[in-house]
Amino acid sequence: MSSNKTKWYEDSRFGMFIHWGLYSLIGVDEWIKSINHMSDEDYDRLVGKFTADQFDADEWAAAAKQAGMKYAVFTAKHHDGFCMYDSQLTDYKSTNSPAGRDFVREFLDAFRKAGIKVGLYYSLLDWHHPDYPHYGDINHPQRNNPAAKGVERNFQRYLDYMHGQIKELLTNYGQLDIMWFDFSYPKMAGETWQPQKIMDMIHQYQPQMLIDNRMEGSGANYGTILSAHPSNYAGDFASPEQMIPPKPIVNELGEPVPWEACITMNKHWGYNATDDQFKSTSLIIHTLVECVSKGGNLILNVGPTPLGTFSAPTKKLLAEIGEWMAVNGEIVYGCTTAELAKPEWGRYTQKGNTLYAHIQEESISAFPIAVPKEQIKQMTLLIDGIEVKATDYWALSAFKEYSYIFLHQDVTIGYPLPDPKDTVVRIELT
Incomplete structure (x- = not known):
């Protein structure tokens, strides 16, 4: 213990x-x-x-x-x-x-x-x-x-x-x-x-x-x-x-x-x-x-x-x-398990009210983050500090009933991933 x-x-x-x-x-x-x-x-x-x-x-x-x-x-x-x-x-x-x-x-x-x-x-x-x-x-x-x-x-x-x-x-x-x-x-x-x-x-x-x-x-x-x-x-x-x-x-x-x-x-x-x-x-x-x-x-x-x-x-x-x-x-020191299931595209770690999404696999679609939008204060890309916004892409409208926000492969999280080893999105929670 x-x-x-x-x-x-x-x-x-x-x-x-x-x-x-x-x-x-x-x-x-x-x-x-x-x-x-x-x-x-x-x-x-x-x-x-x-x-x-x-x-x-x-x-x-x-x-x-x-x-x-x-x-x-x-x-x-x-x-x-x-x-x-x-x-x-x-x-x-x-x-x-x-x-x-x-x-x-x-x-x-x-x-x-x-x-x-x-x-x-x-x-x-x-x-x-x-x-x-x-x-x-x-x-x-x-x-x-x-x-x-x-x-x-x-x-x-x-x-x-x-x-x-x-x-x-x-x-x-x-x-x-x-x-x-x-x-x-x-x-x-x-x-x-x-x-x-x-x-x-x-x-x-x-x-x-x-x-x-x-x-x-x-x-x-x-x-x-x-x-x-x-x-x-x-x-x-x-x-x-x-x-x-x-x-x-x-x-x-x-x-x-x-x-x-x-x-x-x-x-x-x-x-x-x-x-x-x-x-x-x-x-x-x-x-x-x-x-x-x-x-x-x-x-x-x-x-x-x-x-x-x-x-x-x-x-x-x-x-x-x-x-x-x-x-x-910062995703290593003082961090631990997040109370979220492992996502298909990588892993989560957490430190206090900061959640880290580790995107380790490329995707042709958006990355679902298992957090409701109203619980998020800000999201930034750890590699350069650029703000990351959830996508409102029309094809995702069918999934609105799920407690997810989606990060699209756009200019911020492009293809290939900004960091091919582990692209980290810092998510500050309320």
Whole structure:
């Protein structure tokens, strides 16, 4: 359920996810260690090659800000267990690589300076720690290795390590706005993580910080965040991945639940050297508008190169999104679901008494707007501020009994549409 604590998050609507780590050096997938059943010996050779020669956190922050993103989440530790910060609990960290840098600190400093809210991703899994379940675990790289069978593991020792690292992040890096925990799966969910200890630390050190729902639920399982009585570690927002819910997410009482869709730019989270199937700017914009129209956020992922740079297609896409957001940002920030059914030609979003009609499909006819004429004070085209008037075209007279006004494809909304990505009409209501 929405609250004062989540207001900034719901007003922001658009964020950046950043997946970067040792796996970027292989340039295939952030799950590559698991996919290829790699041993620690083979995978850990990457540490000596991790130089990040061209990393510049200020450039990352500038790109996010120009794209109109209001918050960002960076991977402090992914499933491979390699820490992108100077953890005192392990030597398996970026400060012990040739890069010799605390990337978490540099990320936080740069994004805060740019006025962007900051969050850290922390994997509950750890394929490097000797006490994390190996043989028989459904995800561990050594899950099918007979040599890993029967080896004594002390899972409580791993939990103490994990809780200690979370405490480091909560206490050594200033105010955090989000902690993005990932992820839960069969036999490794909920109470398995001893979440009360984690929540006690959050309440003590970062009481205003938001967390996602994945200590308890991942994938199709949102956990008790949708319950009328959620657990105290159910999270502050739901996190559907690589999909947009068909309708706004609500709990059992019908109350809206804050949520964000985490979506990749191409087909991978981490850097993939051969994946050139980047989504179009129009598709990303339509996805952002769809999320807002359903009361949700979009957190768009970037997978930096091994050198620490954003790839050319990534920078191009962010710049083009930013050009659109510079004109149309008001339909994102602070906006939410409109109490109108989705129209055939696009979507509605709303902020207070201002309704936004997002015309995303061309038409040979007029665009019906499901608002009676007497409820409209003024309509303007967002792209240039020109006034838009309802048409009185004679052929529409048969539809006068419906509670619609119609916008014709005339000089104002011509053919093709003024903004082929998303032509927005601002409708000020009485």
